[in-house]
Amino acid sequence: MSNIVSGLIVVAFAALIGFMGLVVKVRFFPVKEEEEREDVAGYVTMVVGVIYALILALALVAVWENxxxxxxxxxxxxxxLHELYLLGATMAPADQQRVQTAATAYEEYVVNTEWPKLRNGDEIDNTGWxxxxxxxxxxxxSDxxxxxxxxxxxxxxxxxSTLADARRGRLDDATKRMPPVLWIGLILGGILTIGLTFAYGIEQRFTHIGMVMGMVALIGFxxxxxxxxENPFNHGLGADPEPFKRLFD
Incomplete structure (x- = not known):
């Protein structure tokens, strides 16, 4: 819930910034009535908006796939892991205890120790292996x-073998992040896209303000x-350890 509330606050704050920016532009840099809108400026604004929308879509698809x-x-x-635990029940009593104890220890370590590190982006040591x-x-x-x-x-x-491959894939997923240069492009592209909307004067200023606020809020969201x-194990939106808990609790 805290992530949702903080997200809404940031979106509202972004919309407020767009509103204040447009008010400042209209107040101190009004468009003259005789000033004609240039077709080139409109074309540039359209191209920038389309390119930025594509970058946003690609970034969202990439992190969602992760x-x-x-x-x-x-x-x-x-x-x-659960299948190994069940197979252990069919072994000799001594083997059953060793296999099921080892499976339970692995599950408890993943859920209680490893998962908080995944969420915080901390380095995972070799204890799990x-x-x-x-x-x-x-x-x-076993006998x-x-x-x-x-x-x-x-x-x-x-x-x-399946367990080891899946663990290797999970740890590899935890290291996948968007490159910093892409974040720079997303932020600067958003500023440029919003800034270009200030270049036009609309007679119905409340309509213009509403459009800009909506665009800023959407980009912020x-x-x-x-x-x-970006972190596929982030709390709330990312993968969680519920499959482990559901099968072993």
Whole structure:
């Protein structure tokens, strides 16, 4: 809820800035009645607006795809881990305890320790991989004296590979960020696009003010959305550890 409220405040503030800027322009730099609107200026404004809209769309699509990729890896990882936990129940009692204990330890570490680091953008150490190695050792050293247990081991080995690949993909998703130069383009492009709207004089000034405020609010909203989605594990909009909690709680 705090993210939503802060986002609305920023959007309202951006609209207010657009309103104040247009009022200052109209008050101190009025358009003369005999001044004719230049077709070239209108063409330039249109081109800049279209290009900026494309940049915004591409940036939004990029961060949204990263979020979807992160959610997919989380779902796959939690499902494979849960399957290993269930397969452990079919092993010998000693092996069952070791496998299920290792699976639970991995899940608790991911949810309680690793996830806050993902949300804050902190570096992830090798503890998770160590716990995964412990789980792999518990599975691969289990008793395979019967054909049924050999089949279980085969299935468990497949799930271990799936789990490792999904974890690798999740950690890779956490490092994906938009380059700073793109952020510079988004911000400067927004300022330029809004600034060009001040170049025209409209007889119905309230209509002009409303149009500018709406444009500024929309651009501000889009920038906030892109900023929040840039980290695919951001609280509220990004991937969360619910798949792990739902399967193990």
């Amino acid at each position: 979020k979807d990729s992160a959610e997919g890896h989380v779902a796959t990882e939690s499902s494979a 160590t716990l995964l190695t412990t789980l792999r050792t518990a599975v691969l050293t 395979t004296g019967t054909t049924a247990r050999q089949d279980v081991l085969s299935d468990a080995t497949t799930q271990l 889009m920038l906030i959305l892109i900023y929040n989605l």
